[in-house]
Each structure stands twice: as C-alpha cells, then as structure tokens.
Amino acid sequence: MKTVEEIRRDFPILSLKVNGRPLVYLDNAASSQKPIQVLNAYCRFCESRYANVHRGVHTLAETATGDYEEARKTLADLVQADARGVVFTRGTTESINLVAQSYGRKFIKHGQAILMTPMEHHANLVPWQVLARAVGAELRFWPLNQDGTLDMVEGRKLLDARVAMVAVAHVSNVLGTINPVREIVEMAHRVGAKVLVDGAQAAPHMPVNLSEIGADFYAFSGHKMCGSTGIGVLYGRPEILEDMDPFMTGGEMIREVWLDHATWNEIPHKFEAGTPPITEAISIAAAARYLQEIGMDWIHAHDTMLTARAWELLAAEPGVTLYGPAGERGALVTFNVAGVHPHDLAALLDRDGIAIRAGHHCAQPLHRWLGVQATARASFYLYNTPEEVDALLEGVRAAKKVLQLV
Amino acid sequence: MSDIYGEILLDHYRLPRNKGRLEHPTLSVEGVNPLCGDELTLDLEFDGQRLKDIRFSGKGCAISVASASMLTEALKGKTVEEIERWIGVFREFIRTGRAPDGVELGDLLALEGISKLPVRVKCATLPWSALEEAISRYRG
Numbered sequence: 001m002k003t004v005e006e007i008r009r010d011f012p013i014l015s016l017k018v019n020g021r022p023l024v025y026l027d028n029a030a031s032s033q034k035p036i037q038v039l040n041a042y043c044r045f046c047e048s049r050y051a052n053v054h055r056g057v058h059t060l061a062e063t064a065t066g067d068y069e070e071a072r073k074t075l076a077d078l079v080q081a082d083a084r085g086v087v088f089t090r091g092t093t094e095s096i097n098l099v100a101q102s103y104g105r106k107f108i109k110h111g112q113a114i115l116m117t118p119m120e121h122h123a124n125l126v127p128w129q130v131l132a133r134a135v136g137a138e139l140r141f142w143p144l145n146q147d148g149t150l151d152m153v154e155g156r157k158l159l160d161a162r163v164a165m166v167a168v169a170h171v172s173n174v175l176g177t178i179n180p181v182r183e184i185v186e187m188a189h190r191v192g193a194k195v196l197v198d199g200a201q202a203a204p205h206m207p208v209n210l211s212e213i214g215a216d217f218y219a220f221s222g223h224k225m226c227g228s229t230g231i232g233v234l235y236g237r238p239e240i241l242e243d244m245d246p247f248m249t250g251g252e253m254i255r256e257v258w259l260d261h262a263t264w265n266e267i268p269h270k271f272e273a274g275t276p277p278i279t280e281a282i283s284i285a286a287a288a289r290y291l292q293e294i295g296m297d298w299i300h301a302h303d304t305m306l307t308a309r310a311w312e313l314l315a316a317e318p319g320v321t322l323y324g325p326a327g328e329r330g331a332l333v334t335f336n337v338a339g340v341h342p343h344d345l346a347a348l349l350d351r352d353g354i355a356i357r358a359g360h361h362c363a364q365p366l367h368r369w370l371g372v373q374a375t376a377r378a379s380f381y382l383y384n385t386p387e388e389v390d391a392l393l394e395g396v397r398a399a400k401k402v403l404q405l406v
Numbered sequence: 407m408s409d410i411y412g413e414i415l416l417d418h419y420r421l422p423r424n425k426g427r428l429e430h431p432t433l434s435v436e437g438v439n440p441l442c443g444d445e446l447t448l449d450l451e452f453d454g455q456r457l458k459d460i461r462f463s464g465k466g467c468a469i470s471v472a473s474a475s476m477l478t479e480a481l482k483g484k485t486v487e488e489i490e491r492w493i494g495v496f497r498e499f500i501r502t503g504r505a506p507d508g509v510e511l512g513d514l515l516a517l518e519g520i521s522k523l524p525v526r527v528k529c530a531t532l533p534w535s536a537l538e539e540a541i542s543r544y545r546g
C-alpha cells in the first residue's frame with residue numbers, strides 16, 4: 001500500500017512551483033493530474049506498439065488492436081460491467097449526446113417525458129432540451145430539498161408511466177450530493193423508464209458497480225480519473241445498444257457498405273465511427289489500473305476525509321457559506337465568502353499557488369436555485385493532503401484580509 | 407502572475423467612485439460578463455455633447471468594480487468625442503499592457519497587468535463595453 005507521499009511522487013506536476021509557492025492543486029473536479037505510470041504507458045505504446053486498430057493485419061495493427069480492446073476490458077472491469085457495452089467516446093459530454101441522439105430520437109416519443117434534476121451539469125441538461133424540442137417530449141425536474149439532496153417523496157410523484165428517460169448525476173459537481181442512483185433505477189424501471197447516470201464525478205472517486213446499480217447508461221470521462229483528455233466511456237446495456245441507431249457514421253462502424261446503403265458493425269463498434277482515440281484509450285486504461293492498484297475504496301475514504309476536514313474548517317470560518325449536504329458527499333466543497341467575489345478568491349489563492357475553480361461550474365440553473373451568480377469550489381483527489389486543506393483555509397483568510405473585510 | 411491586486415485597484419474596490427444610480431439619466435446600459443454572469447449598469451447623463459454625470463451599479467469582482475470606478479472618474483465631464491478616444495486608448499492599453507505614447511492614464515494604470523490574464527480581461531473591459539454601447543446609442 002502506497003502512502004500519500006509515495007502517491008504524490010508518482011505525479012510529476014505536483015512538484016511544480018506556482019508563483020514561487022508549491023502547487024496546491026484543488027481543481028480535480030474540473031480535471032485531474034496524471035501519474036508517471038499513465039504517461040509512461042502512453043509513451044511505451046507510441047514507441048513500440050502503435051498502429052491504427054481494426055484495420056491492418058500487420059504485426060503492429062495486431063498489437064495495437066489487442067491493446068485497444070484490452071483497454072475496453074479494463075474500463076469494463078473498473079465499473080463492473082459487460083465489455084460489450086463499453087463504448088469509447090470523447091468524454092461524458094459526447095456519451096450523453098450519443099444516448100440523447102441514438103436512443104432518444106428513436107425511442108422517446110411525442111408526449112413522453114424526460115425526468116432530470118436541477119443539479120445537472122449542462123452536459124446532462126442541454127442534450128435533453130434539444131431532444132425534447134425535436135421529438136415533442138416534456139422536461140420534468142426532480143425537486144431538491146433545502147440541503148441540495150433529491151426530494152425522494154416529490155420525485156416519486158413525477159415518475160409516472162409517461163417518463164421515458166431519467167437523467168441524473170451520480171455525484172453533483174457543485175453540491176457534492178451523492179444521489180441514490182440504485183434506488184432511482186429501481187423506481188424508474190418499475191414504470192418502464194430508462195435511466196442514464198452521469199458518473200463524471202463518481203467513477204474517478206468511488207467504487208462503482210454497474211451490475212448492482214442497474215443503470216441502462218452510465219457516462220464518465222478519462223481526464224477526471226488521471227487519464228488523458230479526449231476520451232471517455234459510455235456504458236450502455238448491450239441489449240439496448242443493439243436496438244439503437246448509430247450516432248456518427250463512417251469507417252469502423254460498418255459491416256458492409258454499398259453505394260446506396262450500409263449495414264452496421266456489432267456493438268460496441270457500431271458507435272465508434274472513424275479512427276477511435278487509440279492512444280487515449282491506452283491512457284485511460286493505465287489510469288484505471290493505477291486507481292485500482294491504489295484501491296477505489298481507499299481513494300473514496302481518503303477523499304471523504306479531506307472533504308470532511310475542508311467542510312469543518314470552512315463552516316467554522318466567519319462569512320463562509322457552504323452549499324450542498326453536510327454529511328456524506330463527493331470529493332468537493334463549494335462555497336462563497338461574504339464580500340469576496342469567487343473570481344477574486346480564486347485569483348488571490350493562485351498567488352499562494354493554490355488552484356481552485358470559480359464560476360458557475362457549467363451548472364447555471366443550479367446557481368439560480370442557490371440564488372448566487374457564482375461559487376468557489378475546492379475539489380480533492382488521492383494525492384491531496386490535510387495540510388493542503390489547511391492551506392486553503394489560510395488562503396481564504398488571507399483573501400479576506402487583502403480585500404479588507406477583516 | 408504579476409500582482410493585479412495592488413493598492414490603487416483595491417482602493418477603488420473598497421471605496422468605489424460614482425457608485426449608485428442617477429435620478430435622471432439620459433440613458434442606461436447593461437453589461438454582462440459571460441465568465442461569471444456578473445451584471446453592471448451604467449447611467450449616463452449628457453448635457454449636449456458633454457457627459458455631465460455618470461454612475462455605475464451592480465455586483466462584481468474587484469477588477470470589474472475597480473475598472474468601472476476608474477472609468478467614471480476618468481470620463482466624467484468629457485465630451486463624446488473625447489470619450490470615444492478614451493475607449494480606443496483603453497482597448498489598446500488592455501491588449502498590450504502599455505499606454506499609447508503621450509497618454510496619461512492615471513489610476514487606470516493599475517490595470518496594467520490584465521493583458522497577461524486573458525481570462526480576467528473580460529472583467530476589466532465589462533464597463534468599457536457597456537460604455538461603448540451607450541455612446542453608439544447616444545450618437546444614434
């Protein structure tokens with residue numbers, strides 16, 4: 001078992017100085033840093049195993065194809081799912097758009113409803129708005145309790161037989177709420193609705209068992225789990241993927257092509273048109289192996305410890321407002337400091353080498369619900385330390401002083 | 407990062423000049439910062455070609471508030487033509503981080519470092535973009 005110090009040594013960027021101070025990277029919900037194991041896997045693949053996949057019959061085409069399909073199995077294993085249902089996409093955003101288009105256009109009908117929550121990232125909101133307008137479906141929103149958890153009583157009332165799709169975040173990227181997705185899937189299936197879970201903030205941080213959750217679709221991104229940008233996963237239940245139309249069309253995704261028509265490849269390849277993100281798939285698989293070696297249970301416990309510490313310290317600080325549930329939560333705290341604009345806070349923290357996010361975090365409707373324009377968010381990962389959480393508090397205090405609020 | 411949060415900027419943030427609304431503005435314009443959704447309103451009162459009075463209101467970050475405060479201080483009493491010249495000067499200053507030759511920027515010089523912070527440029531230019539719209543509307 002590695003210590004946090006040893007984990008930190010795996011991440012070259014963590015020894016960086018920013019503005020003369022050691023980097024304190026607390027913007028992991030936006031994107032995570034990469035360990036040397038992931039960088040090396042990428043380099044080694046490019047140095048000795050690279051070619052296009054599923055095309056040639058030469059040696060490198062075989063090794064590359066083997067590695068690419070092995071990567072798919074690694075990702076399936078991470079979330080305990082059938083590899084035939086694992087589609088490589090560009091990321092969570094593309095995964096959700098794929099479902100909205102390829103499933104939604106075919107199966108969601110005029111007069112049916114799509115049930116979402118007000119805490120969704122724009123990526124799990126706008127694709128459904130567009131689809132609803134195109135097919136004449138209704139949009140419904142699962143109400144929130146005051147603390148930013150889902151109101152399970154009111155939500156249940158909205159979940160009637162007209163609901164065709166429930167789209168919900170596993171973990172909110174602003175509130176940190178961990179939604180009871182297994183229970184939601186059960187409720188939805190009882191009325192015949194399908195469920196898409198946006199796992200962008202969950203899969204990197206906690207054990208995810210899709211055979212237990214039972215979601216029809218589950219989406220996440222490589223860059224938030226120590227992998228590269230440009231790759232993500234859509235898991236779809238194979239029998240549903242079989243029935244769906246392709247998303248994009250072209251090479252790789254076909255079986256046979258004539259001048260005037262074509263037939264589709266088997267799943268998951270039917271949804272991977274063109275040369276896929278091959279090197280990125282090697283990177284996300286190396287990241288998944290790295291995380292599994294450390295242990296998803298350990299990562300979740302470590303994140304939880306840091307998040308609880310941050311919540312406690314900030315809650316005790318005068319002028320700080322925290323958002324979301326106080327108890328069990330995802331690996332982030334979102335807050336405001338009275339009289340300090342979040343962008344000023346983030347810029348002032350940056351002077352001390354501390355990186356946090358400020359803004360609406362791609363969740364404008366949620367910020368309207370919270371009654372604020374913008375918030376500050378500190379988000380944690382396996383390489384963060386309690387001392388870095390303390391540095392955040394010191395930075396918040398220093399910012400208040402600079403703007404002369406204390 | 408060069409330190410944008412200097413004393414002059416912070417002074418304009420803590421004690422903004424010409425903050426509030428005008429009772430009888432000739433026209434009012436609103437600006438929105440796409441980065442954070444901050445909104446700012448400029449009230450302008452003209453006496454012929456001269457800007458007799460100007461106030462700003464709204465909530466914002468230190469940079470947008472200070473920039474608005476400096477703008478009102480620099481331009482109150484100026485003519486429409488002078489204001490148009492100032493808009494051009496400010497845009498060039500924000501882009502390059504240098505004042506054009508022979509121009510005295512006064513407190514606005516505190517925004518010197520902004521050219522190196524591409525994300526925050528929008529905060530500094532928010533009141534100036536609103537002003538530009540106001541002038542073009544006033545000109546008709």
Ligand SMILES: Cc1ncc(COP(=O)(O)O)c(C=O)c1O
Nearest residue numbers: 091092093121123173198200221
């Ligand atoms: C909850 C949630 N959903 C979706 C996304 C979009 O992910 P990506 O930008 O990798 O497609 C993010 C992250 O930005 C997120 O936090």
